[in-house]
Amino acid sequence: MTGRLGPILLAAFILAGLAGCKSGSEEKAAGGSPAEIAAALNEGPRAAESMTLNPGLASWGEQLFKDKACVTCHAVGERKQGPDLAGVADRRTERWMKRQIMDPEWMLKNDPIARGLMAEYALQMANQQVKDAEANALIQYLLRETLAGR
Numbered sequence: 348m349t350g351r352l353g354p355i356l357l358a359a360f361i362l363a364g365l366a367g368c369k370s371g372s373e374e375k376a377a378g379g380s381p382a383e384i385a386a387a388l389n390e391g392p393r394a395a396e397s398m399t400l401n402p403g404l405a406s407w408g409e410q411l412f413k414d415k416a417c418v419t420c421h422a423v424g425e426r427k428q429g430p431d432l433a434g435v436a437d438r439r440t441e442r443w444m445k446r447q448i449m450d451p452e453w454m455l456k457n458d459p460i461a462r463g464l465m466a467e468y469a470l471q472m473a474n475q476q477v478k479d480a481e482a483n484a485l486i487q488y489l490l491r492e493t494l495a496g497r
Contacts, residue, residue, distance in 0.1 A: 386458075389440050389442075393437050393439060394436040394440055395436040395490060395494065402491070407488075415485075420472070435493060437493055439460075445482050448485055449477050451473070452471075
């Protein structure tokens with residue numbers, strides 16, 4: 348029994364170690380100040396360049412956009428109380444969008460882009476307690492809308 352268990356445990360440890368690896372900019376920012384971490388969030392390719400569209404996830408994201416009341420302040424192709432989200436996946440990275448969706452208070456405190464949006468719209472984005480999978484779906488919806496608007 349132990350002869351079989353050894354290779355399985357070794358593979359599990361290797362996979363666990365690989366799962367903890369970070370990209371270069373994330374690694375650099377991990378030990379930095381909050382401002383450096385925020386700046387690193389929008390470094391690299393824009394979401395529309397780095398992501399592959401998942402239509403099913405995008406459909407769920409569209410429903411979440413309504414269910415979480417994002418439509419109260421945001422639209423795609425129309426300015427409302429908050430920023431127009433048309434083309435947002437061409438302007439921001441996936442990491443930036445995810446942090447903004449999941450932790451808007453942190454972003455407002457540390458990210459100059461978020462502070463600029465607050466200054467322009469005089470409205471703080473509400474924290475909707477969005478979970479990781481929901482944020483991914485919302486980003487897929489925004490990616491779909493960005494690609495459709497080109």
